[in-house]
Amino acid sequence: MCGWGLLANRDGRPVERGRLQAMADAVAHRGPDSEGIVTLGPVGLAHRRLAVIDVDDRSNQPMRDGDNWLLFNGAIYNFPELRAELEGLGRHFHTQSDTEVLLHALDQWWTDALPRLRGMFSFVFYDARRQKMLLGRDRFGIKPLCYHLSDRVLLAGSEAKQLLATGLVDSAPDQDMLRRFLEYGHLNFDARSFFVGIKALLPGHLATYDLTTRAFATARWYDLAGEVEPLTIGYDEARERLRALFFDAVRTHHVANVPLGASLSGGVDSSSIAAASASVVGDPGRFPVFTVFHADRRHDERGYAAQVAQRFGYRQVEVPVSLVDYYTPEWLEAFAWSQDQPLPSGSHFNEHALFRAAHEAGVTVMLDGQGSDEYFGGYGEFWLAAQREAVGGGRFGEAWQNFRGRSLTTGDGLPLTLRKYLAAGRQSDRLISPLMAGIWRGGGTDSYTPVAPPTGYKPLSLDELTRTSIPYQLHSQDRNAMQFGIESRVPFLDHRLVEFVMGLPTRFLVGKGWQKLILRDAMDDLPDTVRWRRDKIGFSSPDASFGRDHPDRMAAMIDDALRVLAPLLDVTTLRERIAASARHSLPYDPANFRLISLAAWVRRFAVPL
Template sequence: MCGIVGGYWKGAEQGVEGRLDAALRRMHHRGPDDKGFELNNASNGIVALGHTRLSIIDLSSAGHQPMYSGDGRYAIVFNGEIYNYRELREELRTTGVQFHSDSDTEVLLQAWIAWGERCLARLQGMFAFVIHDRHAETLTCVRDAFGIKPFFYTWSPGRFAFASELPALLALLPNKPKVDWQRSYDYLVNADYDSQARTFIEGTYHLPPAHKMVLDLKSGMLAEPAPWWRPSPVQASSLTFAQATEAVREQFLDNVRLHLRSDVPLGAALSGGIDSSAVVCAMRHVDPESPIHTFSFIADGSPLSEEHWVDQINAHVGATPHKFVATGDELVRDLDDMIRVQGEPFGSTSIYAQYRVFQKAKESGITVTLDGQGADELLAGYSGYPGLRLLSLLESGQVGEAMAFARRWSQWPGRRQRHAWMHLMQLVMPECLYDMAKGAMGNSNSPAWLKADMLRESGVNLREARHGMRQDGRGRRVIERLLSSLRHRGLPELLRHADRNSMRFSVESRVPFLTLPMAELLLGLPEHYLISPAGETKSVFRAAMRGIVPDHVLDRKDKIGFATPEKEWLMNVSPMIREWLRSSEEIPFLQHARLLESFDEIMAGRRPFSWQVWRWVNYCRWYQMVN
């Protein structure tokens, strides 16, 4: 687990070496064990490759990067882990490839040389890497299927730069950054972020998950990012439910087994929910002897507390627990550091609970943790996507089954039958009615605290981006949405939080649910294997974990996760928050007085509390940092 930086500058670009060193310093937390960068001449310009290393596999200097092929043609900088590197190395050895280290970086480099792009689908791991081919004079940039590892870039004719984190990328640029108003609006009004290639800074982008792009050093032109994995919502499996249960069980245990490969101490983040509990119990199942350390946030004295479930899992596997509580005052203390680490605004204070989990892991001497992230997006978790499931049934002509599903789904805690049908209506209503319905619920596209006319004149679209529907998704609308959430709004933001929070404390966060074999297995199943006719979410996975995870955990009907008592925290520190919000006066498109007025009304209880407060605070603090 590391950080990578670099790029290409045509002509006699001044100060590249200094800017590269500054970018690496900004990412020291990603790789405190080693650092390296090199500048090479190429096509009337300079190619730079830099790397900071957190040593996890092969702790020797043989894993230093940039790493070169034996003939000097290829150079690589790589951030991530390839968990099946041993199997790939043995296969490559049979073809005559010789290895000089035990690192997964060398395996990745040799796999690319031997198989090219075809190697990507064979990698089980998380990765973002750049390969410089000196003969072909290209830089090839690749990101893993789910975007677990970050990749930021910017390009203009004759100048290309990339980095693992946005602050590091900005250090490579000669000019002061400009804030992207469209992404700012999307975040502040619709809580939409990390859902597309554009970032909060103009002219800087994410390489999308499961994409690659090639820079031609001779012409200086950058090709459009192209997908190397193209999942489809079409059902691909004919397995019975019993067969699927066995296949899911086998694949998940194999994933966990591979994710336990490490030359440093490891543990697990444990919220007490089904996903993290399954990870911890599977760790014990595949390795009955090794010590397990778990790290849990406890919402002490709150109905959100999952301490009861955490304690049961720790007792079940014989883990060493590390639990902590947090307060609003501590959030205030750490807020600027957390915002600086995240690099861009983010969604809620639950990210602070995660931040503290990784801090606790670092303090306890743990360098690698396993996490349940991605399970909801592969197994139709959360509330079970009721509107989409109803649409699938209706498109398949199963009207009676749809009526029965809505009734049974509503019998679970926190659900109402009318909510299922409201979700469906939200999906199918035209744009104009959707906007009217939002406004009637107090979610205007042009809230009073926004200078809407200024944004419109600047070309900002003051509407919420809605999911489109594919023709090949008919009758498979849940799967279609899951595929979208893997790449757009949903999983990308969760993976960003985890990557930046873990790397802040030089901890590698692994996500064993997110492998290509697991995704292709689950997304190819019938929808009712994921969401049962009785409204049970993650149905096939719950069945697969019987005998590994305690039944009373698998039978849980609620979902909390690392939820925080956000309202209580923010109310308790409201004077400090109000002082911070005074800086909104510096943001051109905000109505400073109206924003403070709205905040005061929420704090006084005259308006409902919402996550809007957090977004105001988060954005204002971030804006000050980049200006």
């Protein structure tokens, strides 16, 4: 895990080293162990390293082989197998790192190397023989890669602030993105960032830059939809294959020469990672697990997490999160800086506290349960999609069993569950914020209508994995972890596992009255109280209660936000709505948090409005 930066002058001028130094300095937190800067005429490479695999200085970057150079961020979990294959082709190695394996693989196979890789990565490969540079990003976008392209320059890096630090791109906002964020809470849905001059290379994409013609082009190298094939296997066989794939994914994610730990919420996802890690860690007392909690008991899962930690002998570290401490202009600006964008909710405070505690405990690599909900069916919309399939296919007994299970999960009772199901078919869950409707007065397009989520289970899963959920979740997690020089790994996003589960019948995933049915069945190592628990909390945050408990502080922050954002909004109407909401005790609107967070982003990056 590292931070890297690329600067290529497209007019052929030599690169100024000071700009590369600025790019390296901007992400010093990502790589506390070493720094490397190389100038190659009109091309410059900057790197900050977090040493995880082969921590010796010989594996520092930029890494060179002859006239070829590599900047790399991430981890290639199958690098031993690739190394053996490359050695059979006559390649010689001087380190024990995955970085050197990637360097040789790209030289040997060029873009054909990417499908061979299992892991998380972003990189730029300078190929002197081909007179090209190749940039690549992993299948799900676990590792970040952003860029700026103009007639004058190509910039690329791990974080947008690196590109801004060069002075070659300014902080002008993409006003459409600001509007989408305030009205709908949308983040990281596509290649656009909050800065109009900076884009993301999308997950599963590559880019090439021709050093001779200066031509730049992007292309997709991985398409999840094209890799998923329907499987016609029995449930028992599917469960055993799932367990084998999952345990192998967790095993490979333990490859490191530094201390590891894991987040443990007490839910089935993080608990499954803890269970699968038991056969890998050796001394369980040297594998700490971290559980965040709030004073609000509705956001406290320590009891469940403790059962898992005790089952496997792990040392549990309880991490308190205090909203009172985090709800300040200074903290919100700090988060805006680390994320390069505003926050949609206080759930980021949980991640920050988690990784801070891991850093203080001496952990360098953290395993996390991110990604499971989006294809095992952990969210309510997946339950709805599964029932549409069952009812539409005439499997009424299956649907009835699932309705009963859902009523137990939510506590709504069966009649209310049925009414909610019928109502969900008549409305979109992508409704505009009541607070923000019609308030926008800034620039950009005249209106924005969000794309309705798919109604089928597998299309919905594809949408959340590739567009609406995972890209944002991974962006957030990467930045929060790297603030403390921690490599965050997500075994549930091993592409072999995802593709296998996506090919299973929906009833294996949401069936017999349960969501994540087959995962629960496969993880019989867990305490039954955890494996078959119905409630779900996750990384939630009691944002609504903060405004009720601290109305004066919240009002002051809202007032400040409206002053900052006045050029973009109908502030008079917005103030009236906020006051009416307080008078009538209307349901909490998350747009309140988005307002104060966006204002903090504008201040911290000196964004011109």
